[in-house]
Every structure is written in structure tokens, then in C-alpha cells.
Amino acid sequence: MRHIKIFDTTLRDGEQAPSCSMHLKEKIEIALALEKLKVDVMEAGFAASSQGDFESVKAIAEKIKDSSVASLARSVKNDIDLAYQAVKGGVDPRIHIFLATSPIHMQYKLKMTPDQVLDTVANMTRYTKKYLSNIEFSAEDATRSDWDFLVKVVTTAIENGATTINIPDTVGYTTPREMYDIITYLKNNVKNIDKATLSVHCHNDLGLAVANSLAAVEAGANQVECTVNGLGERAGNAALEEVVMAIATRKKLYGGQTRIETKEIYRTSNLVYKTLGLRAPINKAIVGENAFAHEAGIHQHGVLQNRETYEIMSPESIGLPSNNMVFGKHSGKHAIHARLKELGHEITKEEMTEFFVKFKNLADKKRRISDADLLALLDHQEDISAEKEYKLDRFTINSGNNITSTAVIRLNRDGQLIEKVAMGFGPVNAAFNAINKIIKKPEYTLEDYSVQSVTDGNDSLGEATVKIRCGDDIYTGTGLSTDIIEASIKAYLNGINKLL
Secondary structure, three states: OOEOOOEEEOOOOHHOOOOOOOOOHHHHHHHHHHHHHOOOEEEEOHHHHHHHHHHHHHHHHHHHHEEEEEEEEOHHHHHHHHHHHHHHOOOOOOOEEEEOOOOOOOHHHOOOHHHHHHHHHHHHHHHHHHHOOEEEEEOHHHHHHOOOHHHHHHHHHOOOOOEEEEEOOOOOOOOOHHHHHEEEEEEHHHHHHHOEEEEEEEEEEOOHHHHHHHHHHHHOEEEEEEEEHHHOOOOOOEHHHHHOOOOOOHHHOOOOOOOOOOOHHHHHHHHHHOOOOOOOOOOOOOOOOOOOOOOOOHHHHHHHHHHHOOOOOOOHHHHOOOOOEOOOOOOHHHHHHHHHHHOOOOOHHHHHHHHHHHHHHHHOOOOOOOHHHHHHHOOOOOOOOOOOOOOOEEEEEEEEEEEEEEEEEEEEOOEEEEEEEEEEEEEEHHHHHHHHHHHHOOOOEEEEEEEEEOOOOOOEEEEEEEEEEEEEEEEEEEEOOOHHHHHHHHHHHHHHHOOO
């Protein structure tokens, strides 16, 4: 079967979604997860857009060994120069240049004639080739372009060195039938199309990104650009997990397969959601809470007899555990370490020592600890090499429906204990106000706050998420505890420490 490449742009296009910015350490963690997922290419960022983006693309390119790392670049020399400087340390670096080809974009955005666009495509593709041979060219807004002009653009790009040609549905305008026809038209009319990989990048404005991507694959495209959980500008991009599992489930229909390690899908999805302080909608395909749930009696009966009656893929195929083991305070370190390995997580001896302390603390408060609890603890594992600016030492809350809430918070900073008291409109507000008295600079505001249970039951772990704004940047903090006030305080400090 032909190999269908997966080009992941979570770190570039996904990060462009409102309130979804990430910082270097978070990007590297996600990049390593994408490498373990075995994406063929990961677009690490837009090197020329900022110094921070340049540094993150460079760090990721030097870190990743089993995927090609790409940087986006406009069709201008400075962008291409910076993109090369950022990715050149990678094992198979790629520069991804783009230029708009639709009449509306050429007239109003580029203010260029079609001939000028063709000249720029030729010159900038040739300029990129002086650095490397792994060149991708995207015809921005391709699906609203004149097809004959698109043929000229693609032919020109390949003649001058492009090895991948991407056809983006930039504004999510096209339909599956149209996408199939565009790919077929290009395959039949671009004389040198056999010298390049044909790719698509679909946006989800009409909810058709995955359907359009799969239609392109059916027509002969050999690369799909997508993001984990479908993140991206506006309504997002084609969701990697949906594209991959559709191809895996219907291999014969699409006549191809990806190299994705599907058992890493659930873990990678959770990591991306947690990093951004988000959670999967319960009805989200593949990774949502209800994706493998059956409530209707006739469905339950069928699944009990044979899972294939109502399940076209197994939970295990995306990395969900096949059985849910339960641990308690008498469970040993070896058994827990083995279970974490079964769930797809390798951790060092030092990390396991720290993790086991947290496990024991939780076991003293909670009688039964499930896989979900273990994974939640692991998600909130602190970096043992990191030095925290501020760490919670202790807190006292006084609250009720007939009194003003007060909080006494004591934080540890480099061995120095700092304690403040504050009032608020509730226990969480009072606690945050006390922290603000201790940490006065830089200026920041609370943008969002939420608490959710990790598992069922009144002894469930509570996971708090905050988003803190400082200027134009947003920092996501998370905290975990059976006490939601403690979880909230930890989340707030986690976000502030990232800011600092």
C-alpha cells in the first residue's frame, strides 16, 4: 500500500487558535510526543514571525530525530533565510514557503498580477533550493483559485525545486467532491506532478476539513496536513486523530496507510488539551469521553455479544487501557511502575520516586485509585530539574455564606517563607488575592478559571485550570488535588511560575 504522510502543524497553525499559545518547554514536550506518535513531518513554527518562534523552531529541530521538522516562510528571502537557520540542525529539515494564488488574494492582499505571482514562485523556490532540497510550496487559497492558473503555479514550483506541493483550503470553502476534482485535475494536467508529493491542508469553517482531506487522499494525495484535536485558526484544521483512524479503519478504500503509532493518539491528544487548559468535548470523535460509550440497551447487548456490532475500532487501538486496574495505599512501587508502562508512559527512577510519594499522599485521601487518577498525577508531575519561583507551603481558608471569605497563604521562594492574608468574594478569590499580595510584579490578570473532576465519586481528584494574561501573552496553569481550593491555588501558582 502507498504511504500517506502525516504533516502535523499543531505547533504552528494549531497555536494560532485564540488563547492557545505555548511556550518553549511546552512546545518541546508536544514535539517529543509527536515524534513518538511517528508523524512524518512536524511544522514547528514560523521562524521569521518572532525571535521566540525562531528559537523554538531551532530547539525542536535539534531535538527531534525521527521526524522531519519544518518552518513556514513567506515567499521572501529574509523569511527563507531565517527558516533555514532555524531548521538546519534537524535530521531532515524542510522549508515550507507559500504564496496566494486566488484572484481575491492576489488583487487585495498581494497586489500582484498573475505573472508576478508566477515569477515570485519561480524565484523564491529556486532561492530556497540553494539551502536544501526538502522544499514544500503551498498555493494559499488554492481552492478558490482558477484551476488552469493553479496548474501553471504548481508546474513552476516543481520545475524550480519544490518536492511537495500543498493545496490548502485556506478558508474552509470547498466540499469533498470539489476537493476530489481539484486533486484529480492537477494529477492529470501538471506535466511534472510525478516529481512531487501532492498534499492538502484543510480548514474546518464548514465542518468539512476531515472529509475534504480524505477526499483528496482518495483522489491520490499522499500527504495530509492536520493538527492534534483539530486545533487552528477560526474553526480549526483537519483533526489528525480523525484522519489517521479513518485511513486505518478503511485502508482498502483509501489504498494506503500512515506510519502513525495509533496507540499514542489518546495520550498525545490529552497532552495537547492539558497544555492549553482545554478538554475534549464529550462527543469528540476518537478521543471524546463518549467515543466508546454505549448507553442504549440494544447497543449494549450487541457489544457484549461482539464488540464489532457497534465499534468499528477498539479503544485499545488509540491507547485507551483495555482494563482499568484499581490501586490503593498498599500497592507497591513496582506494580504502579509496570502499570504506567502498560499505559504507554516510561519514566525514570528519579521521576518514579517523586511520583510514588504523590501516589501515597493521594492514597491516604482516596481509597481506590484508578488509571485515570494515575494518568492525572503523571500529567501534573513536576520537572525535578526545574527550580520553582514560588511554591505553596500552606494555606488556611475561612469562608461561609454569612461571612467575608479570608485566606492566609504562605509561599516558599528559594527557602524564604512569605505569608499574606487577604479577603475576597469567595475562598478562591481570597486565595488568589493573597497570592497577588506576595507576587506583585509583573502586572498580570486572571483571564479564565475552571475546575473539573478527573474521575467519578465524591473523593475524585479535582483539576483546576487558570489562564493568566500578561500583556499580549497568556499562560496556562493547572493544579490537581482532592481539595479543589488547593488545586486552584496550585494552578494559579503554576501559571505565575510559567510567566516568571
